[in-house]
């Protein structure tokens with residue numbers, strides 16, 4: 001369903017994919033409980049809360065908030081859930097320092113503008129700042145997940161390490177839905193991209209481009225036919241095929 005500022009779709013049974021104003025999040029429902037994967041910018045909080053209600057849930061009833069990575073456009077509302085509802089927030093071990101706020105590995109809108117100036121980049125930067133893009137990510141109570149914990153959560157997500165965009169970036173495989181939440185390891189659009197469909201983020205956003213490419217190989221090893229990316233719309237396509245498109249496009253990047 002289309003709402004002001006976001007669209008929520010039940011992409012698979014009990015898997016609610018939310019396309020937010022600038023980034024996406026996913027709600028995994030089990031009965032009255034849920035797992036929230038990512039959660040937009042700090043300024044997206046009202047939308048995140050509303051989308052949880054759209055899924056028939058109460059924002060207070062989360063079993064966990066998981067982050068694919070600790071950038072402010074994905075982890076921007078996690079601190080709120082921790083503070084307001086004592087919802088536990090988890091990341092991979094390699095992302096933990098970023099999530100608690102002692103380390104930051106993210107280009108600023110200013111750096112992007114200087115290095116890749118175009119009107120659409122300016123629009124992205126302006127929007128990012130307005131949505132709270134300069135608010136430091138700092139979830140002091142954040143913990144590191146383990147596989148058993150993840151398996152016990154609504155949706156039973158399986159962590160698939162896909163470092164590159166950030167050192168601890170993680171995708172989540174959802175076996176029952178044959179779906180994969182790819183975060184920023186593979187996206188289907190971005191405010192500064194002129195393309196639609198499967199693609200990598202602009203190299204300026206990659207912490208380690210070589211590892212980002214290995215991450216694509218990890219994704220291609222999954223039995224998934226539904227892609228839930230960190231930016232851009234959901235995509236019903238085999239992940240192997242999607243990775244193939246990304247790789248072909250990487251050789252012909254124009255923007």
Ligand SMILES: [Zn+2]
Pocket residue numbers: 023071073074184230231
């Ligand atoms: Zn992102």
